[in-house]
Amino acid sequence: MNNETKLMTVRDAIITAMSEEMRLDENVFLIGEDVGIFGGDFGTSVGMLEEFGKERVRDTPISENAISGAAIGAAMTGMRPIVDVTFMDFIVYMMDNIVNQAAKTRYMFGGKGQVPVVFRCAAGSGVGSAAQHSQSLESWFCHIPGLKVVAPGTPADVKGLLKAAVRDNNPVIFLEYKAQYNVKGEVPTDPNFVLPLGKAEIKKEGKDVTVVTYGRMLERVLQAAQEVEESDGVSVEVVDLRTLIPLDKEAILDSVKKTGRVLLVNDAHKTNGFIGEISAIISESDAFDYLDAPILRLAAEDVPIPYNHALENAMIPNVDRIKKNILNLVNKR
Amino acid sequence: MNNETKLMTVRDAIITAMSEEMRLDENVFLIGEDVGIFGGDFGTSVGMLEEFGKERVRDTPISENAISGAAIGAAMTGMRPIVDVTFMDFIVYMMDNIVNQAAKTRYMFGGKGQVPVVFRCAAGSGVGSAAQHSQSLESWFCHIPGLKVVAPGTPADVKGLLKAAVRDNNPVIFLEYKAQYNVKGEVPTDPNFVLPLGKAEIKKEGKDVTVVTYGRMLERVLQAAQEVEESDGVSVEVVDLRTLIPLDKEAILDSVKKTGRVLLVNDAHKTNGFIGEISAIISESDAFDYLDAPILRLAAEDVPIPYNHALENAMIPNVDRIKKNILNLVNKR
């Protein structure tokens, strides 16, 4: 494996990851609405039709149920489909296939069969598309045994984890963030660069406060951590989960034991969002005894995401609010 | 209001509640598969066709999307439908209508319109129907702003809260438990007996440990509480949430402050189940400072519910495990 990297957007990291896997394994194919000549609703398959042709970059009717069903049936019989769900909100029409079929098939059949399929979802708000186009619904899937859930926060992680998702033999819900397709970062170019599912990464070490986050919020958390460190001398450790299921509990608990103070941040709605689960995991663990302050959560407000751009942004944790919460935590007790 | 009660099953409490509301308000009607001559998959509308006729006890095709859509459209235009979802697992086909439409319509329209509809769901395991017929999916809906979620645990609460749900002007997800339709209890007979949504009830007072629960698990929690009290002299307070959204946070936090020890119990899968949210709420509140022990959770295991009856039962919290957890909590620190 070489160590070269290249500056690229999340969008290009996705295209690269899928294309590399498709070159390596003829069973991998992409399926979804407007993935072909249009290049995907978010441009995440631009150029792929030209390289792989219509059979492997499969435009579909507007039939989310059939798309997800076809993907699952293909997966059960030897293919490895990647589904472009586009807006995560449309996954409502795929729920039976994902939840009752893909997640449970192997178990119900007593360990026979497998369903290697990836559902790529453009999650979150930030592009002014209002309540039906702005949801981060990962917690629904974390609740269902049999599904893996991945939510990377940097272009490199997007590439490494999407490749891992494609290679995984189980159904994977893969979150992308529509507001971040243009975010750039250094990405390893080696086609063998694959990250393990289920491993968190300490994106920044620190000793006073732990911030646990994933996906879209990572960028803001890192910036906030940097800023409070500079302005207030608070040393923040940032745990980037990257994979929600399977979850790297150890990484979380180790960090909490070290700092004794923890802030959880995600861009999904607060009530029953995934960070609530993290909070519960900490509170039922031996890390509980190390806690010096309440476990704080920062999440999207519990309101349908409004259209107005300022309001839309105000519903989501921003750097200022993250900083305030970090400082609050440090000042507790 | 009179104070008479009558011993009846959960099933009869449901039939009574719906029938009373249908007598009081001609806009209320029941819609779903086999609600008519069949009397509902779980017998929860036996006799209603005879009293109310085919127009108001509406048998449908096997078309969950159309059923939920029709209910919502009717609700938006002046009716008050009750949907018999039957097995909660089938709600996967109603997700768009519930989550993207019913929950968000009023908000997206700037406060215009309302969607008074109740989705009655037979949740949980216990009848040997395996993974696709055994889920308690309340946490999905708790995560979506704009929905109310109700999960009563006694026949009287079922009646009082179902009536409240029907009278509420918002979409309500109403959980019933397929394993408990035959459970009996005293139920007020007065047609004016309506319980408020959003009020927990302390089903048993105590001072050593708080157990927070709802729905199906209430019965087991109460029995366990009784038994540990008798066997070990531990005084257990049982907080029955009854309504998950809106949530009676005060009742939970007050009890936690009183006892300093808390066990959370539900029959949904553990990861991202609703009790995780309760744990997070406690940990971020001022009640955190009163905690003398980790916050424990007891939930369904994170596995698809197996068919074998013994295994099926073993996946769900039982009286013994609840007792063990209570005792564990008391012995901490």
Next chain:
Amino acid sequence: MAEIAKDKLLHMYKLMLDIRNFDNKVNQMVKKGKVPGMTHFSVGEEAANVGAIAAISHGDLITSNHRGHGQSIAMEIDLNGMMAEIMGKANGTCKGKGGSMHIADLDNGNLGANGIVGGGMGMAIGAALTQKMKNTGKIVVCCFGDGACNEGTFHECVNLASIWKLPVIFYSINNKYGISTPISSVINIEYNYLRAASYGIPGYLIEDGNDLLAVYEKFQETVKYVREGNGPVLLETLTYRWFGHSSSDPGKYRTKEEVDEWKKKDPIVRIKAYMIEKGIATEAELDELDATSKATVEESVKFAQSSPEPTFESAFEDIFAD
């Protein structure tokens, strides 16, 4: 061709102009960065919208889809509120919370645009069920695109409406594409209206959906049939959107020739020519209407621009009804 009162026709023409002028204006605002998110335009589809809606009566209802501007305007929504909404303002139709994809006018029978393809179909049959149960004599028009006909909800809703004989017109505005996907590549038959046979209901094609009078006439006939209690009908109209799918579509999948060909069939130019030829109005009169329409649209922009931004607190209101 049934006679249409001059006033009615001129009013329909005005509504078509309003759609055209309004959406052209919004398009300008989008390019200036004054409109957040995605906006889907009805330019080119004015006859398909106005011809249909003009045939229903006060108290009748519609559901619409993401491309709902045309239908909202045909339902005579207040343009000021609509423009303010699209600009996300507090005085907008939805207080700035809904935006282009959620314009609704519940008091006037418009149950709303919808961001989910097929999302309005359930509502439509439910609204029709209410009319039937309450015996109001009102009907519902369920508007959607060609691409929506492959959603499962289409099948379920048309079927349910068919067995319950609900007073609803399923109205598919076929503009040949769902985003980049030609309808011809995603159905194995020529037209979706043929699927009416699967539900034992009448299905019709309005071949020239840019002919206002053809659309109107077929709708009048259909409205009468549905209002008389005969159950639902599936209508399909052929037309074309001039712009990209949404405000951000490069449009590589259509040729310039195709677009130009359709622009020659401009529904506004055609009805204008008809009216002049038939002596219903002079060119000057009609141009005057256009000027007024443009002024109204400019007015709406002013209204929108002077409308306040919604307050932070307002984001937390309107979630639940009391």
Next chain:
Amino acid sequence: MAEIAKDKLLHMYKLMLDIRNFDNKVNQMVKKGKVPGMTHFSVGEEAANVGAIAAISHGDLITSNHRGHGQSIAMEIDLNGMMAEIMGKANGTCKGKGGSMHIADLDNGNLGANGIVGGGMGMAIGAALTQKMKNTGKIVVCCFGDGACNEGTFHECVNLASIWKLPVIFYSINNKYGISTPISSVINIEYNYLRAASYGIPGYLIEDGNDLLAVYEKFQETVKYVREGNGPVLLETLTYRWFGHSSSDPGKYRTKEEVDEWKKKDPIVRIKAYMIEKGIATEAELDELDATSKATVEESVKFAQSSPEPTFESAFEDIFAD
């Protein structure tokens, strides 16, 4: 009537007997409380199942629904494993984790029963897509009931299969009811097979679904057509379930007369009479087959009863593939 080799016919007869005897036995076990949950029986529908499956080849695939016993047996599943599964035992087909509604036999082309009405349709087209992409020459039979035809997934999946010309037979076993609901009350046309026209594919009705040879013949023809790459076909067979919908159905919605009428059309009695009449086999030979079948079923009960219960630990296995 095409000639069928004697062996083949006798084997088909045996499979029909196995279905009948197996389900009768399970019914007994249910009544004794030895079977958890719900069980849906195929008694009365033996010809519809065996006639169809007998026409496909080794390597072809099926998806099935809640009423999957008949199809599983027609696909020649091991009865011991199946009975053990229905009794929830560790040696069951699914190690006791799936039960009656999830019997599957992946190694032999049976992609499984399904507890969700319509739940197998997506899988079926996906499996067909694999065959097409890998050019295997294999086909898929997607089995479902009459009631399932109103699920949106039916519409989406048949449509997708039609435009991609996938090698799949959509096979609707019409037993006149979905639980208590007569199919005639939930579609506004006479038969669901007519909906094939909506997808530009052939649709056929097998009017006498209790006539083994009629089912087999139509299937042979259809299998050939589909295998040749002509795309999907929608087939519908009329038959009847003798028992209630599931093990817990009182059956108030059907008259005794109707049930009796259909029992007279017993598919097993009819093919037996045919074979005797045609001199294909003697009554004694056929009765002998029945005796053997019954013995095999008894054997399966013994196997099941002596199979261990699954261990507690096993509940935590098989969730994820490596």
